[in-house]
Every structure is written in structure tokens, then in C-alpha cells.
Amino acid sequence: MEFRFPVDTAFAHLCRTAGEESAGVFTIREEFMSFSNPTRRGLIKTGAIASASIALPTYLRADGHTGFTNAPQGDTVTLGFNVPQSGPYADEGADELRAFELAVEHLNGEGDGGMMQTFSSKALDGTGILGKKVQFVTGDTQTKSDAARASAKSMIEKDGAVMISGGSSSGVAVAVQALCQEAGIIFMAGLTHSNDTTGKDKRANGFRHFFNSYMSGAALAPILANEYGADRKAYHLTADYNWGYTTEEAVRSSTEALGWETVNAVKTPLTATDFSAYIAPVIQSGADVLVLNHYGGNMVNSLTNAVQFGLRGQTVNGKKFEIVVPLYSELMARGAGANIKGIIGSQNWDWSLEDKLGARYTGTNAFVQSFGTKYGFPPSQAAHTCYVQTLLYADAVTRAGSFNPCAVVEALAGFEFDGLGNGPTLYRADDHQCFKDVLVVKGKENPENQYDLVEIVEVTPAEQVTYAPDHPQFSGGSLGTCNPGA
Amino acid sequence: MFGLNKKDGGLLLIVAFLALAAPFILNPFPEGSAMAQFNAGYPDLMQRLVIFGIFAIGFNILFGLTGYLSFGHAAFLGVGSYAAIWMMKLLTMNVIPAIVVSIAIAGLFSLLVGWISLRRSGIYFSILTLAFAQMSYALAYSVLTPITGGETGLQPKYNDPRILDAALEPGQSPRANLFGLDMKASSELEIGNWIFTFNTGYYIAAIVMLLSFYLSIRIFRSPFGMMLRAVKSNQQRMNYTGLNTRPYTLAAFVISGMYAGLAGGLLVAMDTQVGAERMFWTASGEVVLMTILGGAGTLIGPVLGAGFIKYMENIVSKINKSVLEQWFAFMPDGIEDIMITLIYPFVGKGWHLTLGLLFMLVVIFLPGGLVEGGQRIGKAFSRKKASDDTTDATKTPAE
Amino acid sequence: MDAILLQILNGLDKGSAYALIALGLTLIFGTLGVVNFAHGALFMIGAFCAVTFSKMLSFSHIVVDETKKDFLGNPLKVEVPYIHDLFGVTTGDAIIDWAVPLSILFTIPVMIGIGFIMERGLIKHFYHRPHADQILVTFGLAIVLQEVIKYFYGANPIPTPAPAAFAGSFDFGAMLGFEANNIIYPYWRLVYFAFAAVIIGAVFAFLQFTTFGMVVRAGMADRETVGLLGIDIDKRFTIMFGIAAAVAGLAGVMYAPINSPNYHMGMDFLVLSFVVVVVGGMGSLPGAVLAGFLLGILESFASMAVVLEFIPGINQIIIYLVAIIILLTRPRGLMGRKGVMED
Numbered sequence A: 001m002e003f004r005f006p007v008d009t010a011f012a013h014l015c016r017t018a019g020e021e022s023a024g025v026f027t028i029r030e031e032f033m034s035f036s037n038p039t040r041r042g043l044i045k046t047g048a049i050a051s052a053s054i055a056l057p058t059y060l061r062a063d064g065h066t067g068f069t070n071a072p073q074g075d076t077v078t079l080g081f082n083v084p085q086s087g088p089y090a091d092e093g094a095d096e097l098r099a100f101e102l103a104v105e106h107l108n109g110e111g112d113g114g115m116m117q118t119f120s121s122k123a124l125d126g127t128g129i130l131g132k133k134v135q136f137v138t139g140d141t142q143t144k145s146d147a148a149r150a151s152a153k154s155m156i157e158k159d160g161a162v163m164i165s166g167g168s169s170s171g172v173a174v175a176v177q178a179l180c181q182e183a184g185i186i187f188m189a190g191l192t193h194s195n196d197t198t199g200k201d202k203r204a205n206g207f208r209h210f211f212n213s214y215m216s217g218a219a220l221a222p223i224l225a226n227e228y229g230a231d232r233k234a235y236h237l238t239a240d241y242n243w244g245y246t247t248e249e250a251v252r253s254s255t256e257a258l259g260w261e262t263v264n265a266v267k268t269p270l271t272a273t274d275f276s277a278y279i280a281p282v283i284q285s286g287a288d289v290l291v292l293n294h295y296g297g298n299m300v301n302s303l304t305n306a307v308q309f310g311l312r313g314q315t316v317n318g319k320k321f322e323i324v325v326p327l328y329s330e331l332m333a334r335g336a337g338a339n340i341k342g343i344i345g346s347q348n349w350d351w352s353l354e355d356k357l358g359a360r361y362t363g364t365n366a367f368v369q370s371f372g373t374k375y376g377f378p379p380s381q382a383a384h385t386c387y388v389q390t391l392l393y394a395d396a397v398t399r400a401g402s403f404n405p406c407a408v409v410e411a412l413a414g415f416e417f418d419g420l421g422n423g424p425t426l427y428r429a430d431d432h433q434c435f436k437d438v439l440v441v442k443g444k445e446n447p448e449n450q451y452d453l454v455e456i457v458e459v460t461p462a463e464q465v466t467y468a469p470d471h472p473q474f475s476g477g478s479l480g481t482c483n484p485g486a
Numbered sequence B: 001m002f003g004l005n006k007k008d009g010g011l012l013l014i015v016a017f018l019a020l021a022a023p024f025i026l027n028p029f030p031e032g033s034a035m036a037q038f039n040a041g042y043p044d045l046m047q048r049l050v051i052f053g054i055f056a057i058g059f060n061i062l063f064g065l066t067g068y069l070s071f072g073h074a075a076f077l078g079v080g081s082y083a084a085i086w087m088m089k090l091l092t093m094n095v096i097p098a099i100v101v102s103i104a105i106a107g108l109f110s111l112l113v114g115w116i117s118l119r120r121s122g123i124y125f126s127i128l129t130l131a132f133a134q135m136s137y138a139l140a141y142s143v144l145t146p147i148t149g150g151e152t153g154l155q156p157k158y159n160d161p162r163i164l165d166a167a168l169e170p171g172q173s174p175r176a177n178l179f180g181l182d183m184k185a186s187s188e189l190e191i192g193n194w195i196f197t198f199n200t201g202y203y204i205a206a207i208v209m210l211l212s213f214y215l216s217i218r219i220f221r222s223p224f225g226m227m228l229r230a231v232k233s234n235q236q237r238m239n240y241t242g243l244n245t246r247p248y249t250l251a252a253f254v255i256s257g258m259y260a261g262l263a264g265g266l267l268v269a270m271d272t273q274v275g276a277e278r279m280f281w282t283a284s285g286e287v288v289l290m291t292i293l294g295g296a297g298t299l300i301g302p303v304l305g306a307g308f309i310k311y312m313e314n315i316v317s318k319i320n321k322s323v324l325e326q327w328f329a330f331m332p333d334g335i336e337d338i339m340i341t342l343i344y345p346f347v348g349k350g351w352h353l354t355l356g357l358l359f360m361l362v363v364i365f366l367p368g369g370l371v372e373g374g375q376r377i378g379k380a381f382s383r384k385k386a387s388d389d390t391t392d393a394t395k396t397p398a399e
Numbered sequence C: 001m002d003a004i005l006l007q008i009l010n011g012l013d014k015g016s017a018y019a020l021i022a023l024g025l026t027l028i029f030g031t032l033g034v035v036n037f038a039h040g041a042l043f044m045i046g047a048f049c050a051v052t053f054s055k056m057l058s059f060s061h062i063v064v065d066e067t068k069k070d071f072l073g074n075p076l077k078v079e080v081p082y083i084h085d086l087f088g089v090t091t092g093d094a095i096i097d098w099a100v101p102l103s104i105l106f107t108i109p110v111m112i113g114i115g116f117i118m119e120r121g122l123i124k125h126f127y128h129r130p131h132a133d134q135i136l137v138t139f140g141l142a143i144v145l146q147e148v149i150k151y152f153y154g155a156n157p158i159p160t161p162a163p164a165a166f167a168g169s170f171d172f173g174a175m176l177g178f179e180a181n182n183i184i185y186p187y188w189r190l191v192y193f194a195f196a197a198v199i200i201g202a203v204f205a206f207l208q209f210t211t212f213g214m215v216v217r218a219g220m221a222d223r224e225t226v227g228l229l230g231i232d233i234d235k236r237f238t239i240m241f242g243i244a245a246a247v248a249g250l251a252g253v254m255y256a257p258i259n260s261p262n263y264h265m266g267m268d269f270l271v272l273s274f275v276v277v278v279v280g281g282m283g284s285l286p287g288a289v290l291a292g293f294l295l296g297i298l299e300s301f302a303s304m305a306v307v308l309e310f311i312p313g314i315n316q317i318i319i320y321l322v323a324i325i326i327l328l329t330r331p332r333g334l335m336g337r338k339g340v341m342e343d
Helices: A009-014 A090-107 A145-157 A170-183 A213-228 A242-257 A276-284 A296-308 A330-340 A353-357 A364-375 A381-400 A405-412 B006-020 B034-038 B043-066 B073-090 B095-117 B122-141 B200-221 B223-233 B235-240 B246-270 B281-294 B301-318 B321-327 B333-346 B348-365 B370-390 C002-032 C039-057 C082-087 C089-097 C099-121 C131-153 C172-176 C187-209 C211-221 C223-228 C233-255 C265-280 C285-302 C305-310 C314-329
Strands: A015-018 A076-083 A133-140 A163-166 A186-189 A206-208 A233-239 A261-268 A289-293 A322-327 A344-347 A425-427 A438-443 A454-460 B186-191 B194-199 C060-069 C075-081 C169-171 C184-186
Touching: A076 A090, A076 A145, A076 A381, A090 A133, A090 A163, A090 A330, A090 A364, A090 A381, A090 B348, A133 A145, A133 B301, A133 B348, A145 A163, A145 A170, A145 B043, A145 B301, A163 A381, A170 A186, A170 A206, A170 A242, A186 A381, A186 A405, A213 A242, A213 A322, A213 A344, A213 A438, A213 A454, A233 A242, A233 A276, A242 A261, A242 A289, A242 A322, A261 C305, A276 A296, A276 C002, A276 C285, A289 A296, A296 A322, A296 A330, A330 A438, A330 A454, A353 A364, A353 A454, A364 A381, A381 A405, B006 B200, B034 B301, B034 B321, B043 B073, B043 B194, B043 B200, B043 B223, B043 B246, B043 B281, B043 B301, B073 B095, B073 B122, B073 B246, B073 B281, B095 B122, B095 B246, B122 B281, B122 C265, B122 C314, B194 B200, B200 B223, B200 B246, B223 B235, B223 B246, B281 B301, B281 B348, B281 B370, B281 C131, B301 B348, B301 B370, B321 B333, B333 B348, B348 C131, C002 C039, C002 C172, C002 C187, C002 C211, C002 C233, C002 C265, C002 C285, C039 C089, C039 C099, C039 C131, C039 C233, C039 C265, C075 C082, C082 C089, C089 C099, C099 C233, C131 C265, C169 C172, C169 C187, C172 C184, C184 C187, C187 C211, C187 C233, C187 C285, C211 C223, C211 C233, C223 C233, C265 C285, C265 C314, C285 C305, C285 C314, C305 C314
Parallel strands: A076 A133, A076 A163, A163 A186, A186 A206, A233 A261, A233 A289, A289 A322, A322 A344
Antiparallel strands: A015 B186, A344 A438, A438 A454, B186 B194, C060 C075, C169 C184
């Protein structure tokens, strides 16, 4: 449908079209276009619609220069960093924000350049992105999908952000990813671990660097069998929401494949704070391993409760009782205090990776050095993934030579890189998920300092955690095609 | 006008003017200026302002008129949203069926909850409604995941059935529309350094809000509204006169539940996704706060309260340290640092602190909410004018 | 059988936390007629009193250790608590270990102080305002309090362990003749239960057996008449508010080792404790305590795997479901008085 208003020269001079591809678009003929101010925020679709307005389909007419949402105008480009600043994950969000600020600094050629020196792609040169200085806006997701979308929309509609990144939960990641797909913006997911983000809810405009539930299960199982034996009986406590389900499924299926038996799996409410009622029956069940599919405050509390109940001192079926936490983070380890000692889990990255395991993980030290110098403490894995995502986006834009989301998607899909701290990594084209080595870690018994909370047990190589794009745990979704927006 | 008296008609006109001119009013600062941070005239926020306005108007019909304080209204909004998104997934991306069904489903659900909860009054009623809402939230987030999407919520996907719509072309994503009119379509008007955005979705939501506002005025002024006020002032006496008040309170409850459903449906129409957090008790608490903050029992108060809270949430939370640095860049370094240190705790991640402080200040100093604040300002002006006109002729009572 | 016994134990423990918070809430409501949404925040502040106190104990100066390296490769800065200098390492560590129980002594004056300030500075002005205003202003206060805590302590939970002496767990099974290790229960939770029982008993005794308590009870029943008798009820109410704040604070201090404190733990408890108060019956202290234990035990039963197999998700909603059933069968909760908060 097309809407034309009577062309009054004076009025038309004031009006600019900013329509979306399909309907309700005002169209103006070339002779009335205003070219007065080309440095507007990206939302304004300047001129050059040209004579196209007569014959071409609407979406081509929207913006002749660029053909996509929020095309950066002038000499700056705006990125949107949408992280939890209130609610239980506020500290994680704060760390993500620090990493984003650092990444922007490095992109703009300030600071020591961090991982840009070690990154295998040398397209970035510290002059911003495509010569445009990087600016950023921030918002609060509150770890609620509604609030996260409201915040992301304001970045898109008000600030003209061309890429959104950040977040600390899969609910938020999926919601914002869907929004970015509709709006024609690139979404570089922050911390999101559920299979769904690149499984049933994957979108062409969304990319995830962080690992996922399946990878945690696949990485953990062999090491668990190695450390604790292949004839264990596991009891799962699972957070009662999507991420919990996918994590339980992943850990169950990969441990059962190695001979473990799952005695029971009980779902616990997200809002629970005291897990004693779930922990107490574990011993009676005859299980000798407890798997806590919990994250954040849930995990801190359930682990603390489990240790209080003396589970770790027990001997069941002639074996020492063990506790496993599939997804680990530094902040959770700090919250759990001494209770975390000796507990096995998996991580996407750790700041001590390069020191411990050598040059394969190059980039780690460069990042830790510049983050640590600026903020005085080592970065968390959430910070790492956000920093890397920002660099990857900037690099993809530079290689593509365009901010157009479709060009960026093309540049990132199937991209192989190295030197960003995780070793050789592939951004798979089928689902926009990164494939790289997964760390299996253990709470450190005798920390040397307050940041030295985990020790690396082993690194499971990428091949072992790679799965087919149509794996049943990821079924039901479709990437679709990239959307450049208006 | 429209069966309203002069005062109400004037109020309706004012609200209509504010709603229609919102793109101008909310964007008072030129682009690129330091104050542009405070501009709220972008589509998403304008839509949220009017939609939560509708939610609060509906809530006020129950709370403002009958005095029954429901702590579970977010459940109706959530149920309405889920109904709407399913219509979009199954039937069509046209918003009309989505909104109609969301009102109907929310109405049915509120009938059930109201029928049970209204057996009790006072805080017992509040806790009953809270219990229903919390159960809805907990179940939607967990065991009902197959229907509600749980943590990750629901969004339309391009491979949904949508039996009434033609198949999407590859590369197209499903878009909410009104008979082809895209909710997201906007056009912009540029005057000097100002840019004003006119969004289709916003104007549809604003028109619905005006209709809801009009309906609420009619309810307030009707014999039915009178009956509800009587319930508030003394239910016992009403009962003694042999009148059964339950049908009246239940009707008010269902009407306000339908308003909530309408708001939920509109939220989906403007931004096609639903998450279960929409039904959490804090969301129910939010509408209570909006209503009291604006002025419970007044016509326009709830709309003001809704605008106030949503504005804070979306604008203040986005002010980060580098924005502050920009603002105070003109100052000498030392003073700049002091200013930033002073203000930083209250903005960005500290926006909750500002919100909490403002709640307290408004309640302490303006018992009647923002509306009372407006009245006081109005009075101060008119008194000044009066004293200007008649200088010594009038004797104001000693204060 | 042993599974049921275990869940009763669990329920008693959870119930004692609910009961303590609900008790304070009812005290404030019953005496002052104020609906205090900031009560959860007082609980949270109590827990952070434990955090603050243990931080104060381990207040340290920095010694640079050249032999060790920090994460950037610079010489490690080791923090040495002053208390080590004062009492030696062993005694110093022992004192730090006992930080949580010791912080009770710190918490009581702090909480009573906060209670006084709150009542005199804010709540006092809201006695004659509608309940809706009270809710709004105390809710605003709760947000402010928790944001202040967040500003200083961050959002991450802070581990606050119980003394090592209480770290183990007690084997009830062996004592009652069941299989060993079948019914074990952490010592600290037993301490918490006993502590809650003592506090609840003390509050009841105070109200029942002292003249002060008698006046307060009279004031709860009919404030106006007591005022007419020439008794300065306001002053006593201020003291009651201080006591209620202290009860919430103590509940929080002792809860810190059970769940690591974070800034929003008050909000997590707030809604549940309101449900508890209302199910118990507005204005009834025994009702609040009874409902606390009842809901705690039912919640524990609903969490059992056997139950969840039959009714999935029942653990999510049991408290609300029970609240609805009770309120529909008993109009004023378990022990509520007529006419309180019914309009």
C-alpha cells in the first residue's frame, strides 16, 4: 500500500520519508527532497530515493544510499550495549559493559589495542569501523525480555544503533534477537547458554560466540567419567525454565551415553531461594552424584545448601559423593565462596587460559592485560564474550566494506578466526554458533589470590563438542534469511 | 460533547491533544544537543506510554471507584498478550483479531478470578488476586512452556501457520499490521534541528487509548459508576439496603480486566513478543504504583502515573557515565568530576534509586498524586491572577 | 517415613524464617496500623549487618609479597587483617570465623536505630493516610534501601559462612533408629530454628507479661481509648517499631549463612511474608507464626520428587494455592480478627 500526500513544496521540504519496506510509506519525488543535513541519526532516510519512487518496489525506495536500517551517517557509528544493570545479574552486566567500553576504546585506536593485536584477521586498524568513530549507547535489560526489548528498541529508534549486543540470559537473548531480525539490525549475543538461542529460536541476524548447553554436556561427560568413574548414579536438580531443560537434557544424554544412570531429575522454581527441600532427599535416593543445572543466584544457593547438608562428605555406593555444576562463572564462584572448591563445571573462557595451556589460546593475555590495567581485576567470561563479539562485528563490517546487515551476515557466516583467546574458532554458517574448545574447570582448593577461583581441569577440543546443525536438541528452528530492514 | 459535560469534554479534548501532539511534546530538545537524552518522542516509548496508560485507566475503574486493591492485574495483561500472540501465530498478523481475542480471553479469566476473589474484601482480596497472578506467572514460566514459550517467550516466526495470511516471501519477517498498514511504519518531520517521528502503531494505540479514556469517563459519570463509589464509601450500608453489591464489583473487575487484556493485546500488536515476566508481581505492583502516583480515583491521574514511570524506566536508565561526561564537559575538570560522582549513583544502573526517591517524595508531599501537584500549580497561578486583577479588593484568609 | 520426617524438618526451618518476618510485619501492622512494604528490606539489611560486621573484622592493611604474583604479573598485594596484628593469627581467624553469631550484638542496636529513624522520620506521618499511600511510600523506601546496599556491595551474593563448628550436619536417622546418614540436617539450620523459637517466645512473653506489652496490646485493640486514658501510646509504638525492625534484622543475620545475602533478598521474601501474614489473619501474632510454619512445611512437601511426578509444577504454586483455599474457607485467615483491613 502506498500513501501519497499532496505535494506542497514547502511542506515536502520539511518532510523526509522514513518508511519501512512495506506499507504506510510517504513517498516524495526527487525534486522536493531535502539534502540539507546528511549527518542525521541513521533512522532518517535521506534523499536519493530518486526517481525510483515511481516504479520500483517500496523497500528499494526507502533509502537509496544504503538500503538498510540505521545506516551510519556522518563520521560516527553507534553501537547499542544492552546489559542487565538492575536485578540479580547486575554485576555480570557491569562487567560486560566494562568489556564493551574497552572494545570501543581499542576500535577507536585508544589504549593498547588488546586482542586486536592477536586477532588473526588484520582488517581492523584502530580508526573506528570503516573510518567512522565508534560511539555507544547503553541500556538496562533488567533480565526481563520486555524491558530488554524496550531498551533495544529505544537504541534502534532513538539512538540509531546499527548493532545490539550484550545480555546475560537466554530469555533476553532470544527476545532481542527476534527484535533485531525484525528491525534489520545485527545482534551479537552476550552471555546466553541455552541451546535455543542458536537452536529453535535462531535468527539470521543473530550471532552467538558463547558456548551452549549441548557443548557443556559433551565437554563434561568424558571428564566426569574419567574423574568419577563410568558407573555413577546422577541426581539432577534443574531450574524450571528453558535453559534448565536444555542443560539437563544435554548433560543427561552425554553422561548416559558413557554409562551413567540418571536416578531422578527434579525441577526447582526460578524464584526459589532455599533448596533444602530439594537437597535433603538426594542422599536417600541412592544417587552418588548431584548435578545442579542452576545459574546465578539459584546455583549459589543450591550449592551452598548442598554443602551445608554435608553431601560432599558422604560416601554412597562405596564412592565419594560428588557435585557437578554444568555452567560455571567467576561471579558464581565468588558468590559460593569456599563451597565451590573441587566442584567441576564448564566455562567458555578463563583469564588464566593462556598462562596455563599455552599459545593456542593467544589473545587471552593481551585482553587480560589491558582489562586488568584499566579496571584492576581480571575480566569474567561474560566480559570476554562481549569484547570478542564487538571485535568480530567490527571486523566483519570492515571485511564486508559495509554496515549492511546482510553483508555482515555474509562476512561472519562460516568465518574462521583465531587469536581471540579461544583458539581456532568457526562461526558456523548453518546456525551462527561459534565452535571452539570448551574448558572443564574445577573450583580451586587453595586460591593464590582473590581472583584465582578456578583451575582448568582439561580443555575439550572443538571437534568433540561439535554437533550436526539438525541435531535433535536444536531442532524446530530456521535461520531464515538476513533482513536489512528498511 | 459526546454526552459529556463541559468539564469532562474539556478534559477529553486536552488528553486528545496531548496524545495526538505527543511526537512534538515529547521531543522538546533539538537533536544532537546535550538534552536530547531526555527526548521521549520515539515510537516504542510513545506506544508504551499510551498502552500502560490504558492499563492504568482500567485499573483505576476498579481501584479508584470501588476501592478494591487488586495485586494481580498483570496476569490479565499477560493472558491477553498470550492470546494475541497466538492469534498472530495461527490466524493472521492483522492486529484486529489479536486485540479482540485478547480482550475476550482476559475478560473470561478476570471473570473467573473476580468471581472467586470478590468473596473477600480488603487485604484478603488483594492477596487472593496476588495469588492468582503469581500462580499464572510461575506456571507460564515453567510447566506451561509448550504454550507460553516459558523463559524465551513467544515471537511470531516466518514458518508459523497463519491460515488467513498469504505466505511470506523469503526474506520477509512477519509484521503486525492493520489491513496492510504496518505498525512499524513511521515518517519524520524535520524542522530546524528538531526531528519529530510519526508512527502508525503509535497513532492506532493513541486512538484506542482515547476511546478507552472516553469510556472510562462515561463509566465514572454513569449510575453504575455512582453505585461503585457507593460500594467504596460504605459497602455495609449498601448491603443493608437490600442491594447485592457483588454483581457491580464483579462487573467493575471484569471491565478493568478487559482493559488490561486490551493493553496486553496492544503491546503485542506494537511489539510482537510476550515474556512471562509481564505477569510477575512487580508488574502488578507497577500498575498500582502508576495509579496511586498519578492520583487514584481521578480520571487523568493513572495516565500521568503510567507516563511518569515508563519515562523514568526508559530514559533515566540510559544515562551512562560517558553521557554525563558529555554534559559536564564545559566545566573545569575538578568540578566536572564532582558533578559526575554526585549524579552518577542516580542515573544509569541507579535509576531504581531515583524512582524510589521520587515515589517517596510524591507520596509525602502530594498525597493526591501528580494530579494534586497539577491542581496546586493551577491554583497558585489562578490565585496569583486573581490577586493581580483585584489587588486589595479580596481578602485572602490568613494562612 | 524418613522422607516425610526430613521434609517436616525442612519445613520447620523454612517456616521459622517466614514466621520471623511475618511476626515483625504483624507487630507493625497490629500496633501502628501501617502496611510496611519495607519490612523485607529490613530483613535484607539485617543480613548485610552480618556481611558488614565480618568485613569490619577482616579490615586489613596491604602487605606486598614479592614471592607471589598477581594476575597481571605484578607482585601480589596480600591483605592482612588488623585483627591478626591485635590478637595473633589463630585467635584473629577464630574471631573472624565467628563473625555471624558475633554480629548479632552489632545488629540489634543498628536495627533498633534504623527502626526509630524510620518510624520518627517517615512512618509517623502516615498513620492517618490511606493504606495505599503507606504501601507506596514504604515500597519506595524499600527500593531506596536496596539500591543503597547494591551501590556499596554490588548485586552478587556475598558468601557469609557460619562458624566452622556448625559446618557439619546432625544425623537424626542414627538417633531415631533409622539407617545412618538417611536423615541428616545441618547444625546451623537447627541453630536457626532454635533461635527463631527463642525470639518468637521472647516477643510473646514481652507482650504478655510486661506492663509495656499490656499497654501495647490494649493499643492494638483500641488505640483511641488507650490514648484517652492519658497514655502516650505513640512513644510505645515507636519502641514497638524498633523491636519489629530488630526481629527482622535478627532473622536476616542468622539467615546469612543459609543463603548468601544479596541486595534483593528482601523483595524475594516480601511477597511470601505478606501471604503468610494474611493467611495467618491480619493482626494476629499467633496466626502469623502458625501460618509461617504451615506454609513452610507444605512447601517442603510439595518439593518432593514423588509429589512432583503426580502434579508437575505444584512446587511453584503450592503456597498461593493453599492461601486461596484457606482464605475461601476461613474469611479472615487462620486467626484473623473481624474488621481488620477488610475495607
